[in-house]
Amino acid sequence: MTLQAPLAIEATALAKSFGDATAVAGIDLAVPAGVIYGVLGPNGAGKTTTIRMLATLIAPDSGSARVLGHDVVAEADAVRDLVSLTGQLASVDEDLTGCENLVLLGRLLGLRRAAARARADELLEAFGIAAAGGRLVKHYSGGMRRRLDIAASLVVTPSLMFLDEPTTGLDPRSRNQVWEIARALVAEGTTILLCTQYLEEADQLADGIAVIDRGRVIAEGTPGQLKASVGTGALHVRLLDPATRPAAAAVLERAVGTVVPAPDPGRLSAQCADSARAALGVAELARAGIGLADFSLDQPSLDEVFLALTGHAAEDAAAGEPPAPTREEQPS
Amino acid sequence: MTTTPTAPDAADTAAVRRAISSTPRPPRPGPLSAALTFGWRGMLKVKHVPEQLLDVTVTPVMFLLMFTYLFGGAIAGSTSAYLDYTLPGLLVMSVLFTTVYSGVSLNTDLTKGVVDRFRSLPIWRPAPLLGSLLGDSVRYVIAGTVIIVVGVALGYRPDAGVAGALASLALVVVFSFGLSWVFCVLGLLLRTPNAVMNAGFMGIFPLTFLSNVFVDPATLPGPLQAFVEVNPISVLATACRSLMAGEPDGTAIVVSLVVAAALALVFLPLTTRLYRGR
Numbered sequence: 001m002t003l004q005a006p007l008a009i010e011a012t013a014l015a016k017s018f019g020d021a022t023a024v025a026g027i028d029l030a031v032p033a034g035v036i037y038g039v040l041g042p043n044g045a046g047k048t049t050t051i052r053m054l055a056t057l058i059a060p061d062s063g064s065a066r067v068l069g070h071d072v073v074a075e076a077d078a079v080r081d082l083v084s085l086t087g088q089l090a091s092v093d094e095d096l097t098g099c100e101n102l103v104l105l106g107r108l109l110g111l112r113r114a115a116a117r118a119r120a121d122e123l124l125e126a127f128g129i130a131a132a133g134g135r136l137v138k139h140y141s142g143g144m145r146r147r148l149d150i151a152a153s154l155v156v157t158p159s160l161m162f163l164d165e166p167t168t169g170l171d172p173r174s175r176n177q178v179w180e181i182a183r184a185l186v187a188e189g190t191t192i193l194l195c196t197q198y199l200e201e202a203d204q205l206a207d208g209i210a211v212i213d214r215g216r217v218i219a220e221g222t223p224g225q226l227k228a229s230v231g232t233g234a235l236h237v238r239l240l241d242p243a244t245r246p247a248a249a250a251v252l253e254r255a256v257g258t259v260v261p262a263p264d265p266g267r268l269s270a271q272c273a274d275s276a277r278a279a280l281g282v283a284e285l286a287r288a289g290i291g292l293a294d295f296s297l298d299q300p301s302l303d304e305v306f307l308a309l310t311g312h313a314a315e316d317a318a319a320g321e322p323p324a325p326t327r328e329e330q331p332s
Numbered sequence: 333m334t335t336t337p338t339a340p341d342a343a344d345t346a347a348v349r350r351a352i353s354s355t356p357r358p359p360r361p362g363p364l365s366a367a368l369t370f371g372w373r374g375m376l377k378v379k380h381v382p383e384q385l386l387d388v389t390v391t392p393v394m395f396l397l398m399f400t401y402l403f404g405g406a407i408a409g410s411t412s413a414y415l416d417y418t419l420p421g422l423l424v425m426s427v428l429f430t431t432v433y434s435g436v437s438l439n440t441d442l443t444k445g446v447v448d449r450f451r452s453l454p455i456w457r458p459a460p461l462l463g464s465l466l467g468d469s470v471r472y473v474i475a476g477t478v479i480i481v482v483g484v485a486l487g488y489r490p491d492a493g494v495a496g497a498l499a500s501l502a503l504v505v506v507f508s509f510g511l512s513w514v515f516c517v518l519g520l521l522l523r524t525p526n527a528v529m530n531a532g533f534m535g536i537f538p539l540t541f542l543s544n545v546f547v548d549p550a551t552l553p554g555p556l557q558a559f560v561e562v563n564p565i566s567v568l569a570t571a572c573r574s575l576m577a578g579e580p581d582g583t584a585i586v587v588s589l590v591v592a593a594a595l596a597l598v599f600l601p602l603t604t605r606l607y608r609g610r
Contacts, residue, residue: 055452080454081357091449095377107369108453110358126347136380147343152449157352177343184349 006069008033008160008191009054013063015215016049023049025215026063031208033068036182036192038206040199040306046215047195048088051162054193055085068159084153088165088195091149092137098148099124099133105155116155123151127181143174150181160191167201179205199306213310226305233298234260234269235278240291242266248290256281272297366459367466374467377437378474384433385471389478392426396482399546407547412487419483420500420572421545424565426479427472427504428511428540432532434468435515439525458604465512472508476501492578499580500572503588507568510592513599520606545569564591 009031016024024046031037039047052058054065056076064071070078085091092101099120106116124133127147129140137145146166153161163182167175182192182205196202202209203223211219211226219226227233235256239248242265249259249268256270256277272278278297285292361369378385396419404414438461441447450460480488480497490496515532522528542556543565549557560566568588574581 052448057448057451077454080452081360083452085449085452087445087448091445093373093446094444095380096373097380100376104369104373105449105453107372108361108366108450108455110361112358115358122351126344126351128342128344154348154352156357180345181343181348184345185352188349188352190352 006033007031007066009037009065009067009193011050011054011063011065014050014053014060014065015062016046016053016058016060022215024053024060027210027212027215027217029065029210029217031191031193033191034186034189035207036186036194036205038202038209039193039195039212040197040202040206040209041212042197045197045212047197047212048164049215050212051085051164051193051195055083055162056080057085082159083162084156084158084160085162086149086153086164086166088168092145092152094138095136097134097136098129098140098144101137101148101152102155105152109156111155119155123154127151143170143177146170146174146178147181150178154185157188158190160193161185162193162195164195165197166194167196167198175201211306211309219305219309228274229305233272233274235272235281235295235297236262236267236269237282237285237295238264238293239266239268240293244290247288248285251284251288251290252281255284266293360454363456363459366455367463370460370463371466372463374437374464375470377467378470384437385474388430388433388471389426389475391429392422392475392479393482395425396422396479396486400486403546415483415486415488417548417573418546419479419488420576421543421569422483423476423479423500424504424569424572425540425545427476427501427508428536428565429533430468430471430475431508431512432515432529432536433471434465434512435517435519435528435532436525437464437468438516438519439522439528442520443524457608461516461603461607465509468512469505469509472505473501476504490576490578492576496576496578499575503571503575503585504568507588507592510595513596513603516603517599517606520603539563539565543569564588567591 007030009029011027011029014024014027014029015022027046027050029037029039029050039050041047049058053060054067054072056072056079059073064073066072067079068082070082072079092098093104096104102120102123103116106119107113111119121130121133124130127150129144129148129151132140132144137148140148150163150166166178166182170178179201182194186192192205194202194205206223208222209220209226210217219229221229235252237248237252239245245261245265245268249261252268252270253259256272258271260269260271262269270281272281275297282292282295399418399422400411400415404411404418408414408417441460441464447460480501490500492499515528518531519528522531542560543563544560545565549560549566552560564587567584568591571581571584571588574584
């Protein structure tokens with residue numbers, strides 16, 4: 001993340017309530033252009049509502065947001081020109097065929113009939129749904145439908161794309177494909193705001209992450225920074241000669257951090273938050289003539305990060321609250 | 333899961349990259365073009381989900397057959413005399429029932445989230461609404477034509493011939509444009525498509541029966557007769573009868589059009605406001 005880069009999204013104290021329920025309690029976001037930025041949180045944390053405000057679908061109660069330099073309320077049409085939305089519920093028309101869906105969007109975006117048709121064919125081909133292009137979307141598999149949904153967002157390449165829970169309910173193979181598409185998009189210069197409740201997904205894709213819980217950002221940083229902020233990573237070494245363990249412990253204690261002896265007499269672990277210190281520790285051991293069979297550095301998982309930040313596990317929170325998909329967050 | 337084994341069921345990342353790097357952004361479409369595109373969508377739905385059309389045409393045809401043969405003799409002395417009286421009214425009923433589906437399909441869109449995508453597009457805001465009504469008008473014409481054709485098959489012969497039938501159909505379709513906004517408001521206020529359907533028919537059903545569609549109001553008790561005579565559906569049915577008979581009733585036609593315009597004037601802005609707020 002380059003902090004000097006122009007910001008794709010800049011939100012200040014964005015808030016939204018539905019009746020008595022506060023969905024978003026004041027969110028600040030600064031998303032640089034050209035990256036995948038993850039908004040991570042359990043169901044009901046306010047992710048979808050945040051996206052809906054940024055995508056100009058609902059107006060915030062208070063606070064403000066600029067997307068690609070345009071105010072989401074005062075310049076909503078300018079924002080709509082530049083963004084596209086891939087919803088939690090695949091927002092394609094089930095009663096039309098895949099091809100008709102793409103042609104429809106092409107026409108609505110201003111393509112002429114023939115151009116819209118050609119674009120639809122190109123996208124169906126690229127996303128591996130050409131053979132099913134003439135079938136009604138309601139007969140599609142989950143993975144095909146999700147790919148069509150993403151293709152529908154790319155009929156005209158957006159500068160910013162909102163990906164809301166893009167892999168919820170997908171099998172691992174389809175999930176990997178969605179991830180590959182997301183990486184390809186960023187490689188072509190599109191900024192992606194990724195909302196997810198999967199820690200692994202944010203870790204895999206995102207350059208920066210905002211962790212949100214109960215409508216607020218509770219932590220922000222790169223995946224590495226977030227893990228480091230918990231600070232419970234460790235350097236593990238396995239000694240060639242168990243007899244060198246006391247000497248090795250002394251070296252690591254000095255160079256790295258608190259040493260925790262392992263049950264195995266040939267092993268040692270030292271608490272360590274960053275890889276530079278770990279490398280130094282390994283180098284110091286070599287200088288002291290202590291041979292290593294192997295060594296490893298592990299970092300806390302984002303699950304641990306979430307637990308440390310919120311006091312409750314992400315999965316517990318998700319299981320404990322009813323799922324809040326797009327429509328149900330809205331009063332009818 | 334329906335996947336076709338012959339096709340690669342996978343995204344081709346290189347092709348995806350080519351596809352997204354190759355598009356210049358076209359200029360925004362005009363309001364009319366956007367609305368017509370939504371009209372096209374409505375027609376595709378008629379094509380892919382013909383059951384909906386079946387629902388709204390079968391019921392009036394059933395009524396046509398039942399009333400003509402079951403009650404026709406008792407009400408008007410003969411089935412053919414009753415057919416003459418009731419067919420223009422059934423045309424009104426058939427098409428007005430179809431307008432409920434405008435609200436149902438709007439609500440269906442909202443519950444499925446496809447509207448979110450439309451609303452994230454830089455298009456003229458009312459285009460999806462106007463467009464779906466354009467598509468619906470195809471349904472209105474089909475529903476009306478079915479009734480007229482079945483009527484003719486049963487022996488109905490309008491004095492004003494084809495011109496009279498077309499004029500009646502046109503009037504009913506125009507009236508339906510106004511009325512459909514009422515159901516669009518219902519579609520935006522209620523939670524499920526089924527609720528819209530139930531509420532819609534709960535309103536339109538008694539209103540249609542408490543009109544002169546089936547019986548001459550002269551036979552009704554005083555207060556009911558007073559209501560039936562001011563019921564806009566009676567006025568519309570009277571206008572259609574007069575057009576079919578080749579003796580246009582100017583007052584009834586104008587009142588029908590004024591009611592349609594008034595409904596649109598009140599409920600169209602309400603619809604766009606509610607739609608924006610969703």
